[in-house]
Amino acid sequence: MPRLPFLRRPTRRWFGTTAGAALAAAMVLLWALAAGLASGLAAGLTPASAQTTAALMAPPVARPAVIDARLGLHPDMTRFVLEVTEAVPFRITTLANPYRIVVDLPELAWPGGSVPVEGKGIVSRYRYAVVEPGTLRLTFETAGPAKVRDAMMLPPRDGRQSRLVLDIERVSAEEFRRTASAAPPTPRHGGEVRPVPVVPTPAPPPPIIPAALPAAPPAAPTQAPQAPRAPSKAEKPLIVLDPGHGGVDPGAIGVNGIHEKDITLAAAREAKRQLEASGRYRVLLTRDKDVFIRLRERVAIAREADADLFISLHADSIGSGSIRGLSIYTLSDKASDREAETLAAKENRADALAGLDLSAENDLVATILIDLAQRDTRNHSKRFARTALEQLGREVKLIPNKPHRQAGFAVLTAPDIPSVLIEMGYLSSRQDVNLLTTPEHRERLGRALTRAVDAYFRSLSSGRRG
Template sequence: MPRFLALVVAVAVLLGAAWSAGTPSPARAAAPNSQTTAALPLPLGPSAARPAVIDARLGVHPDKTRFVLEVSEAFAFRVTTEADPYRVSVDLPDLAWAKAGETQAGRGLVQRYRYGPTAGGGRLVFETGGPVRVREAYIIPPREGHRPRLVIDLEGVSRAEFDRGRRTVEGGEEPKVVPAVAAPPPAVLAPPPPPAPAPAVQPARAVVVPVPPPQPQARPAPARDKPMIVIDPGHGGEDPGAIGVSGGYEKEITLAVARELRQQLEATGRYRVRLTRDKDVFIRLRERVAIARDADADLFISLHADSIGTNNVRGLSIYTLSDKASDREAEMLAAKENRADAIAGLDLSAENDLVASILIDLAQRDTMNHSKRFAGMALEHVGKEITLLPSKPHRQAGFAVLTAPDVPSVLVEMGYLSSPQDASLLNSHQHRERLARSMTRGIDAYFKWLGGRRP
């Protein structure tokens, strides 16, 4: 994957930095009002190395807020939802986290969050603007250049739903929750008894979600090892996109094709698929990229159908990011305020300008090469069933949705709604089936090639 090369270089740089900087200072004590990350029963002696935080990020999706914590090694954790004030507490081992004790800005359902040491380890606390529940909480094992990642998905609920019981995930309850870990179902800790006399609404009533520590045996072919494909139906909501000569909207066509492509990809059993939108809603361009990155996408496909001033131009084309646009994006990512999440799995905020620029450039160039490789393979297969743009169907441009530095990305112009023939075909279910089928073959070819390159 494109992240792998950057990660190798980053490890070398960070090791050098650690050697020259000396021994890290002891963790600071938690402030009286801070809420932090606590150790679970993982016996660590005073001299044992603590798990280190490599990266932490929040992602906002239409139906949830996702938190991802990438760490040096997997560990047990426990999630508790509480009220008055609404918050989510995550008990963890004592972590080596450079930002321990600092309040971090939130996104989506999370107003702010903070990690700090406790008597038993550490605690991570998310302050939420209202009642939430934990949709999923799981550990992704190391793969594709990433270290283990703790993923927590939060969704908003009503107070009544919150009070009825907030348990949403149990460790080992579903095989896919903690892939590559064979573990018996854990016991769910009972909520604390209500105080006497019991009030009508119990404050700080909690449901605990324990997850067992990883075991050495791995399950064969876990579901999360399947490549994640994120499909982006262009436009939506207040943004209709192009309007066809027959009156159809681009936003409706892109969503119909995206759903058809998702159905065909999932039918193979080889992929996990997510849409950036599955209804008629407006999503900002950068948010579409963020959805793909937060999903740890292996491939991002944005679907469009343009319109131009003439009706005699027709055919499908595929865009990848241009070199000029990639240079501008690299410059923006290298800015100090953007370094914390410039490359998935690496926090470059502590690196100097030269190191950050080199790592971002390496990751971005590798990603662009993968994007171009997929574009060529997709055009080869699509061209057998769908008319391509006669002049140079593989094009390059600076579209914002192509700028993820660590996710191979393409923008597919499926045809021109200014062409009566293209507009008619794109509104045809049979044509959309053929297009999705040929795209699926191109995706198969790409991941077959990618698998052959891996050791």
């Protein structure tokens, strides 16, 4: 879910010139109330009347406010993040008929209407509403039985406010019934979950009992930008495969009428099968069906999942039917420079680079730091491109002139994830179309791609040992 644009500059939005006028009016009202109370006491008002008047004078208690709400796809779960101005207690209930997850929170100031928000992954959609004074309820409708694997209230750090994080995963109907009486997962990093039994029929959870939250630890200092890492032996690298186009965007249309979106999805599924069969990788597809996904959202999926490598699959088309073969693109220097400037110019730069908060830096410093990280990422992207061409060239035909190319494709702009775009062939070539539509050719592509990924991560590991 995109960040809420009207919350990016709250101080200017909420405390502008009109707010100054409102503040002045409030001060006049308070002065009038104070004058009335003084004259009332002088006239012999009862203490109870004085207390009532004093209560009217008391300023309203400011409620915690929502800064951002977003859903992110991970290989085996959907993550929901609610960024708030201060930590709050929460309570989780899982219900069936229909399947949904309910989270009760203290009443929050949440700008915008409480209309249902489209979901991702196991979450079909979610909505929020004040169900009674002092209680706001978040309801996640799930596509089948699901559970909250992890729940945590993270303290403020790295330029971010407190965050409620829920990891929601799909489970079987049998596991759902088996865990129906289990308490929600133990929260981490502050916050508190009040255990509520999971029940198979709708039932409103009991009211929230406010609980004291532990003091937040001090924010971590700003770190230097990190190069793409060689994952530890205990951690399988995550490869994100991006089948180009989809949904209302068919991509190129082949000489036999086939759409690029179908070619790329079939190839991505086969590559995923072979990479996972090796037992060495986790694999996430940006789409696993015929749906439209915006280019920037494809990059966001990879970054949200903390990907180690991003591979976008496409099939080109030109006017000539005689040109054929595979090529690989990495991000051009000029496009990378523009991306660095764009990231540095953002008002909220806490997410510009993984592990680095740039929100306190000026544009020049932020641009330099982003550029340093991008240079290293581009070098790793080029390293993988060379390795992939070497392996793919053993299985399929490469274009004869300079198969490694550079361009400003939007899906290659992640500043901290090595990324390549593979043009698997030309749909304007009948020979390439005939190959790309056969399972045998897709199997050869997947096999070569797996060897390339193996060689790339071996080089990272050897570099780390060296």
